[in-house]
Amino acid sequence: MAEITLPEVELNIYSPKDPTEITVVENYVCTKESSPNFVRHVTFDVSGTDLEGRVRIGQSIGILPPGNDERGKPHKLRLYSVSSPTVGEGGESHLISTTVKRTIEELDGKLYTGVCSNYLADLKPGDKVKATGPSGKRFLLPENEKDFNYVFFATGTGIAPFRGMIMELLESDYKGKIALVFGAAYRTDLIYPDYFMEMEKKYDNFRYIAKISREDRRPDGSKYYVQTAIEDEEEILDPIFSQENTLVYICGIKGMEAGIYKSLAKKGFSEYLLLKGDYVDMDPDEWDWEEMRRNVKPGARCFEEVY
Numbered sequence: 001m002a003e004i005t006l007p008e009v010e011l012n013i014y015s016p017k018d019p020t021e022i023t024v025v026e027n028y029v030c031t032k033e034s035s036p037n038f039v040r041h042v043t044f045d046v047s048g049t050d051l052e053g054r055v056r057i058g059q060s061i062g063i064l065p066p067g068n069d070e071r072g073k074p075h076k077l078r079l080y081s082v083s084s085p086t087v088g089e090g091g092e093s094h095l096i097s098t099t100v101k102r103t104i105e106e107l108d109g110k111l112y113t114g115v116c117s118n119y120l121a122d123l124k125p126g127d128k129v130k131a132t133g134p135s136g137k138r139f140l141l142p143e144n145e146k147d148f149n150y151v152f153f154a155t156g157t158g159i160a161p162f163r164g165m166i167m168e169l170l171e172s173d174y175k176g177k178i179a180l181v182f183g184a185a186y187r188t189d190l191i192y193p194d195y196f197m198e199m200e201k202k203y204d205n206f207r208y209i210a211k212i213s214r215e216d217r218r219p220d221g222s223k224y225y226v227q228t229a230i231e232d233e234e235e236i237l238d239p240i241f242s243q244e245n246t247l248v249y250i251c252g253i254k255g256m257e258a259g260i261y262k263s264l265a266k267k268g269f270s271e272y273l274l275l276k277g278d279y280v281d282m283d284p285d286e287w288d289w290e291e292m293r294r295n296v297k298p299g300a301r302c303f304e305e306v307y
């Protein structure tokens with residue numbers, strides 16, 4: 001198996017005490033149709049800052065929203081995964097993109113709109129933003145990225161890093177195989193669907209698998225989730241999982257990793273996991289959801305970023 005060497009990355013060139021200023025150049029909706037989940041593609045011009053050419057796909061940037069919190073203290077930074085490839089959006093090293101979902105909730109009968117996500121989603125080209133980072137040093141493509149196959153699992157804005165990674169791999173001379181499994185509640189929640197469908201048509205070595213939990217049903221009546229793809233799409237995924245130079249990446253809603261780990265183990269692909277204690281020999285059907293967090297960790301060929 002090819003050795004997995006993660007690249008050295010720049011970290012926290014800019015801190016919350018000493019942020020930089022970047023400029024919005026575009027801000028558009030990146031779900032296909034009208035969706036109650038408002039997700040926007042926001043691109044920044046980082047020209048003249050030390051972020052230019054120094055942020056790798058898989059890393060995040062921090063955004064400092066203006067104003068103070070309820071205690072009168074300046075708002076804390078929020079992290080946003082970069083969704084443009086390492087070479088920059090459209091190959092331009094001064095452009096960095098993010099994929100931002102508006103946080104909108106009803107709490108105790110009152111509407112709560114998340115501070116930073118709505119600030120970002122409302123920005124117009126030309127607006128200036130205070131930024132920090134980059135951050136993150138493990139959720140990266142290896143230096144020798146073309147030596148591997150990839151299975152990417154995403155929910156929600158967890159799709160952001162995979163957009164950049166897929167662009168980076170497919171739009172170079174990559175010969176390996178990539179499968180992207182994206183889970184959403186409704187079809188209208190699919191993020192960048194046109195791009196991924198177009199890439200699937202263009203490249204034989206890329207498969208886009210969208211799993212819709214609240215609209216479609218599996219033959220036994222149960223719901224589709226990202227983890228059910230491991231069984232439902234075995235014709236596509238088994239040949240990829242079973243190769244020793246395959247890496248698994250998981251990004252999105254905290255908790256999604258548990259189902260994926262269990263399904264991988266049930267399918268006999270425990271080599272992607274680090275099992276501890278009794279869990280080494282236990283039947284995955286008997287895994288306890290709470291205990292599992294302590295006993296099942298990503299192995300050397302598995303990378304996760306959940307939030």
Ligand SMILES: Cc1cc2nc3c(=O)[nH]c(=O)nc-3n(C[C@H](O)[C@H](O)[C@H](O)COP(=O)(O)OP(=O)(O)OC[C@H]3O[C@@H](n4cnc5c(N)ncnc54)[C@H](O)[C@@H]3O)c2cc1C
Nearest residue numbers: 078079080081099100101103114115116117118157160307
């Ligand atoms: C590594 C990493 C990568 C990330 N990448 C992305 C990404 O690519 N895209 C993306 O959209 N997000 C991403 N996030 C999440 C992002 O950082 C923010 O957490 C998210 O946008 C919500 O921030 P906000 O300021 O809008 O919401 P906040 O205002 O911080 O609110 C967040 C939640 O806190 C609760 N809350 C806060 N204050 C109150 C209050 N006064 N009353 C009641 N409830 C309250 C609510 O439940 C609310 O939903 C990432 C996070 C991490 C850690």
